[in-house]
Amino acid sequence: MNLDQAVGRLFLIGLPGKEMDSETEEILREIKPGAVILFAKNIESPIQVRTLLENVNRVLGYPVAVAIDQEGGIVTRLRDGFSVSPGAMALAATGSLENVSLASGIMAKEMRALGINWNLAPVVDINCNPKNPGIGVRSFGDDPEKVVKYATAFVQAMKREGVMSCLKHFPGKGRVEVDAHIDLPTLDVPLSTMLSSELKPFREIPGDSIMPSHIYMPQLQAKRVPASLSREILIELARNTIGYRGVLVADDLGMGGVSNYFSPEEAAVEGLRNGMDFLTFCHNPEVQKRAKKAVIKAVEQSGELAGRLEESIERVETFRRKATAMKPESLDVIGTDESLSTMQRISDASITAILEDKSLVPLSLEAVTAIYSVRLSRLVQVEDGPLKGVPVVARELAQMADCPLIDFDGKISEEEAIILADKAPKKGVRIVFTENAHLSAGQREFLMQLSRRPGRMLLIALRNPYDAFIKGVSNSILSYGYETLSQKSLLKVLTGEMKPQGVLPVEIPQEV
Incomplete structure (x- = not known):
């Protein structure tokens, strides 16, 4: 393996589209990656995806590790025609390891x-901060022991x-209040706190890889640089302190x-210099080419980097060979009636009720005088699902109750909110669908x-459960996500087809 090939194997790259066109073939031949990652833009149907990946391996002349973010819930790349899973927090709300x-x-x-x-999951962040904008329902909860338990079952x-797994986001993003897709979060806690909380899953779960993310820890790092580029985090913390010997794969650089x-x-x-194995560039072929050329040039000029390349190549190639050893199953296993039914049953078991007035559920439809619904949006960049606008469950419920459906923007101003509330009916049951209202x-x-x-007011929290603890809210139903199957489960509970069975997977916060 020459230098061009060796450096290429360290790259995890995204592909431009859904087929092997000339642009895709050109970038593959130039980068010679060890792994590729798929997004919604690469996915149309099972046969199309399989054909694309067969062509990737044909062009390269060797099998690559193929990664995807298939966490379940709001981060689900395989949707139409596939068996969509509830997200991590919804799975935890069922209280069942078997369901996970x-x-x-x-x-x-x-x-x-x-x-x-290669699934870039599970998320093992401890969601101990209700104000966290990027993790929330992607986490199994706020208790390290439970996160370890459920994530281990997932792995x-x-x-x-x-399928290979990946524990993310090292060393833990559940406590921060900035989304790393947008800027660099700061986590200012001592190592002792980290060891008993954030780092516990990375020490105890036998994942096949770990994803360091972009976060700054002033108590562990001398300079304000992302953990993904930091020797103190990649080598001192990951390798020396917690003893991890497997592959480190960068969150998108x-x-x-x-x-x-x-x-x-x-x-x-x-x-590479500071300890990363897979260098991840998800978008823009020109950026991918520039990054590779820079690494080749740097390795040629530095004996230290040449040594680091040797270390990472050994880990990356061992991982790639293991990932590609298992042959594909038949496409017939995708989206079977049994799988879809199982996922729906699990979703049904996740719906959680927190009710002071237990007579509210199931709903007496004639008592419902208005339904208010947030317009769903893509709150963080890692989401790429199709569900936007007013959720189907709100529209169906309004039709069944023959009452007004009033939609509002998730970023509604306080002044607009007061005006909207002033116009509300002063009798009956008002149902409000929210998405991260606590933020x-x-x-x-x-x-x-x-x-x-x-x-009376009934809150339906379509995302994070913390909406249920906003001042004035005393009756709420939690779904931990708004996938189609979650909305079906909600409707079953609201109309009395089934009783809510879920258990709140986070502590009630002191303040929202």
Whole structure:
């Protein structure tokens, strides 16, 4: 293996589109990556994905590790025609390790049928800060022991079906209040705190890889640089302190937490220099080429970097050979009636009720005088699902109750919220569908104002459960996500087809 090939194997790259066109072939031949990653833009149908990946291997002349973010819930790349899983927090709300195992096993089997052999999941961040904008329902909860328990079941099911797993986001992003897609979060806590909380999953779960992310820890780092480029984090913390010996794969080095401070060339070279194995560039072929050329040039000029390249190549190649050893399943395993039914049953078990007035659910439809619904949006960049606008469950419920449906923007202002609440009916049951209202001053104001008016209010939290603890909210239903199957589960609970069975997987926060 020459230098050009060796450096290429360290790259995890995204592909331009859905087929092997001349642009895709050219970037593959130039980068010679050890791994590729798929996004929604690369996915149309099972046969199309499998054909694309077969062509990737044909062009390269060797099998690559094929990665995807198939966490379940709001971060689900394989959707139409596939068996969509509830997200991590919804799975935890079922209180069942078997449900976690079943759901992740189904996802893994469908991935392997396509030729996808590496799931960049599970998320093992401890979501101990309700104000965290980027993790929330992607986490199994705020208790380290429970996160370890559920994430271990997830990893074991993946392994059973022949798919590699990835623990993310090292060293832990659940405590921060900035999304690393946008800028660099700061985590200012001592190592002792980290060892008992954030680092516990990375020490105890047998994942196949770990994803360092872009976060700055002033108590561990001498300079304000992302953890993904930091020797103190990649070598001192990951290798020496917690003793991890497997592959480290960078979160996308094009994210704002890195790109606001480093060029792609600097990020690639500094990542390798300071201990990263896979260098991840998800978008823009020109950036991918520039980054590779920079690494080759730096290695040619530095004996230290040549030594680091040798270390990482050994880990990356061992990982790639293991990932590609399992042959694909038949496409017939994808989206079977049994799998879809299992996922729906698991979703049903996740719906959680927190009710002071237990007579509210099931709903008496004739008592419903208005339904208010947030317009769903893509709150963080890692989401790329199709679900936007007013959720189907709100529209169906309004039709069944024959009442007005009033939609509002998730970023509604406090002034607009007061006006909206002033116009609300002063009798009956008012239902409000929210999405992270606890992070929106306007949504919070609307709920508080509405709760003070005559009549009763029922909150449906479509995302993070913390909306249920906003001042004035005393009755709520939690779904931990708004996938189609989650909305079906909500409707079953609201209309009395089934009782809510879920258990709140986070502590009630002191203040929202």
